[in-house]
Amino acid sequence: xxxxxxxxxxxxxxxxxxxxxxxxxxxxxxxxxxxxxxxxxxxxxxxxxxxxxxxxxxxxxxxxxxxxxxxxxxxxxxxxxxxxxxxxxxxxxxxxxxxxxxxxxxxxxxxxxxxxxxxxxxxxxxxxxxxxxxxxxxxxxxxxxxxxxxxxxxxxxxxx
Numbered sequence: 001x002x003x004x005x006x007x008x009x010x011x012x013x014x015x016x017x018x019x020x021x022x023x024x025x026x027x028x029x030x031x032x033x034x035x036x037x038x039x040x041x042x043x044x045x046x047x048x049x050x051x052x053x054x055x056x057x058x059x060x061x062x063x064x065x066x067x068x069x070x071x072x073x074x075x076x077x078x079x080x081x082x083x084x085x086x087x088x089x090x091x092x093x094x095x096x097x098x099x100x101x102x103x104x105x106x107x108x109x110x111x112x113x114x115x116x117x118x119x120x121x122x123x124x125x126x127x128x129x130x131x132x133x134x135x136x137x138x139x140x141x142x143x144x145x146x147x148x149x150x151x152x153x154x155x156x157x158x159x160x
Contacts, residue, residue: 018049021138026131037118040111041131047107048139056105059139066111066132069094070125073115087116137143 025041044066047057055061072093080086094112098104111128118124 010033014049015127017138018045021045021049021134024134025131028134029127031127033123037111037114037124037127040107040114041135043107043110044105044135045138047105048119048135052142059136061103061105061130062135062139064101065105066096066128068097068103069108069111069115070128072097073112074121074125077115077121082119084114087113090115109128 008125022042022045025045026038029038029041044062047054048062072090076086076090077092080089091109091112094108098106098108115121115124122155
């Protein structure tokens with residue numbers, strides 16, 4: 001009879017999965033030379049692994065809010081340039097979006113601010129879309145592969 005792993009082992013496995021996702025994200029971000037935009041993505045990876053039941057960690061919330069940030073950042077930068085006014089209006093628009101739609105993911109607000117630090121809306125958008133693909137892939141693996149899901153929930157892997 002297999003021995004159930006303890007809470008410490010479960011947290012260690014969760015941490016290793018989180019860190020693997022984070023390293024993949026950092027690899028993509030390094031390729032775009034925009035390491036400054038990593039913090040919101042790190043928080044997203046953490047939520048997806050450690051707080052799966054939270055409404056803020058749901059994949060639709062992550063994707064919806066980040067797509068809103070990508071679109072709105074592009075529009076505000078195109079219309080107003082990289083200005084304080086554009087930043088303020090963009091944060092207002094994204095905060096309204098995540099407050100009044102079912103796509104609530106607070107790290108999107110941080111990503112909105114970091115989009116202005118990047119100063120390259122095309123690279124920012126492409127990097128964000130690739131990071132979303134990584135997070136979606138990780139979420140799919142956690143959700144749909146019983147062995148992974150069970151490990152992260154503290155059980156032993158289910159035999160194939």
